Each structure stands twice: as C-alpha cells, then as structure tokens.
Amino acid sequence: MINRRKALQGLAAVATAGSVRVAAAASSEPIVIGLQTELTGALAHDGGWGKKAAEAAVAWQNERGGFAGRPLKLVVVDTETKVDVGIRRLQQLLQQENCDFIIGSGHGGIGMASVPLCRDAKVTYLPLARTDGITTELGNPYSVRIVANSTMGASAASKWMVDSLGKRWGMVLADYAFGYSQREAFTASLAKAGGELAQAIALPVNTNDPLPYLLKLDRSLSGIVMAILGPDSVRVYPALRSLGFGKTPKITVSCTQNLFDIVRLGSAVEGVYALDEVPWELDDYPNPAFSKTAFDRIGIGSNGRAKDGDDYVMLPNAIMAWECTELLRMAVEGARWKTKADNLSLSNWLVSNPDFALSEGFPQGGFSVRAADQQAFIDQYILQIQGGRMKRVSKVAGATTVYPSKDLVQR
Known part of the structure; x- marks a missing residue:
C-alpha cells in the first residue's frame, strides 16, 4: 500500500493555487512537449478535446512562467486512430521535433507500441491510454501514467x-x-x-x-x-x-x-x-474553484459540456492532459531538470515525491505515483444520469484501488 505523506516536500514547490515558482533556469530555450493524439478516425472527438486541453494547459503554464522560467512549446501530431500511423507520428516527435516530453495517445494499441520506443529514446512519455499492460508489463523509468487502468x-x-x-x-x-x-x-x-x-x-x-x-x-x-x-x-x-x-x-x-x-x-x-475518472459538472469536483480554471481555459461549461455550442466533452482525457503538464512542471522544477539527458532524474524524483495534492493544476484530486511501475492511483467517481444530467453519486479513493505490482522500473 502506498504511504500517504504531505504532498511534495523537499525540493518541489507545493502545488497549490499560490504555489511558488522555481527561479528561471539559465537557458531560455523552450521546453518542447509533444502531443500524440487522435484528430481523425474513430477517436477524433476524444483527441480533439485532448488537444484543446493541452493547448490551454501550455498557455496557462507559460503565463505563469513556464517550467523553471523556460517557455513551453507544444507540438501536436495526428495518429489518425491507427497504430502504424501513431508510431510514425511518434517518431516524428522524437526525431524531427526533438521533444523533451510526450503526452501520449488515448488509444490502447498505440500506447502499448509507443512506450518501448520512448523508453529506448529516453524520453518521458505520459500515456492517456488505459490498457493495463502499459504499466503492468511495460513499466519503465520513462513512462508515467496518471489515468486509471482497467x-x-x-x-x-x-x-x-x-x-x-x-x-x-x-x-x-x-x-x-x-x-x-x-x-x-x-x-x-x-x-x-x-x-x-x-x-x-x-x-x-x-x-x-x-x-x-x-x-x-x-x-x-x-x-x-x-x-x-x-x-x-x-x-x-x-x-x-x-x-x-x-x-x-x-x-x-x-x-x-x-x-x-x-x-x-x-x-x-x-x-x-x-x-x-472525473465528475462531469463543475460543482461536483472536490474544489470547484480549482477546477474552474481548467474548465474555463479548455472551454468546458459548468455542466460539463462545451461552452460554445452544446458538444459533449471527453472529460477524462481533457482533464488528464491538463494535469500531465502540471506533473511535468513540478518534476522539472523539483529535479532541477535541464535537458533530456536529465529525464532519468524525473523518475528518481518521483520516488521521493510520489504524492500530488489537489490544486488548480490537479483539479481531479490528489494522487500518488507508485515507484515500482510509475502508475498513479487516482480517485474515481460513481456518477448517474439524473434528469438528463450526469451527477456525482460517490467517490472511490485511489488508495483503495492499489493492486500488487512487480518492480518493473529499474533506475
């Protein structure tokens, strides 16, 4: 069972609404974040909301000083909801765009195929896919997953x-x-x-x-x-x-x-x-004031639907893409990361700092990342359709969903 400690003591800045930013790094070169997502094909609607969220999160982070004073650049590629295309687009992010970090696909097959490639390239990959094997079989120091698996x-x-x-x-x-x-x-x-x-x-x-x-x-x-x-x-x-x-x-x-x-x-x-993984309506979140930042920036109304028009939202992918950028910020600043050569230091930092607190950057709720496979254990929610609205019924604490794991992450 994961031991819960006060969130992120030591080198890390505490992730609260008033968190203090680490002083600017010597380099002013942008930190490049890749987004491998589905913009066409069967999962285009889901990937489209992931793109909106990642763009909003990067803009928000840049307004607050970027990561350790360095600006962020987001590069987006379309997997077309196809495994072979998804891998080619990942190689583009790794080889042509020289990405420092990659927020990965929500497609299970693409996620499973991408994890080993990012491991070999030593580029930290944060998959939005929920297939068990990503962490139960392929866990490694360069893969961190904050979405729940099956x-x-x-x-x-x-x-x-x-x-x-x-x-x-x-x-x-x-x-x-x-x-x-x-x-x-x-x-x-x-x-x-x-x-x-x-x-x-x-x-x-x-x-x-x-x-x-x-x-x-x-x-x-x-x-x-x-x-x-x-x-x-x-x-x-x-x-x-x-x-x-x-x-x-x-x-x-x-x-x-x-x-x-x-x-x-x-x-x-x-x-x-x-x-x-998330409530739908703003008032059902643990702290609606924290969540409102992400909702407003991404373009989500208080009822969990698009602010403009009446489109439904792939809320878990949107909120988790937002949270991936905050996790990266805290790890970069906490580990004193400078370049991709330091990516292993992020994994080592997570061992000492596994607990993340509810904040504007983590509106879904606090969670813990297990060192053995770098799988996060997040709170989950039982919702119900009531009068045409999806309302919160119960919350299930992430700590109650921990399962045994082999020590897959060798640092």
Missing part, C-alpha cells in the same frame, strides 16, 4: 456495486480485446467484493440488431455492466429498455460513457450509472 476501474466500481445494488451481475461486452479485458477485470473484482459476474454477453462490434444477443440476458441479475463503445451503445440502450430492462441497474465501464453523447439518448439512459 483493473483499477473495475476495483473502484465493484465494491460500490455489490454494496449498493446487489451481488449478481451480468455484462454486455464488445466482442474484442477491450471487452474481454473488462470481463476479466470485473470477474476478479466482483468476486473480491463478495459478488459475481454471473453472465457475459459478447456483442459483435457494429451490430445493427442487438436484440438476439440481449434476449439471452438473465432477468434475475442485480444489474448489468456495460462494456461497449459509442456506436453500439446508441442501439443497445434503447433495445434494453424495449426488452424490459429499463429499470435494471446499469453501469458503464470507465470512460466509455464519454465516447458518445450519452445524455442525448434521453429516457433510454435515465438512471444509468457511470464509472469515471
């Missing part, structure tokens, strides 16, 4: 599900690796919480008629875990309601509710629960 998400949800809604759960899952990883995670976490995953229905991706699959669902289930993605969700939720499962509790797995405009489905999704 194991952490299932752990955060399962105890609340069993305690609040019942013990026998079913799952509707996407019939590919993502869905099966969720089935594995929830099978283990529900059993640990005293419940069970009693049934799992695999739904082929882009199924035009989900009814033949959904008809197999056991009507005695306490609830249904929804491990499907946007295009299928639009058809599945109305179909479940038509089959009489409208009042059966349903909970989405982490971040899938952000992949489409779920509240637009109206009565078909009223009462649906969601596990998320």
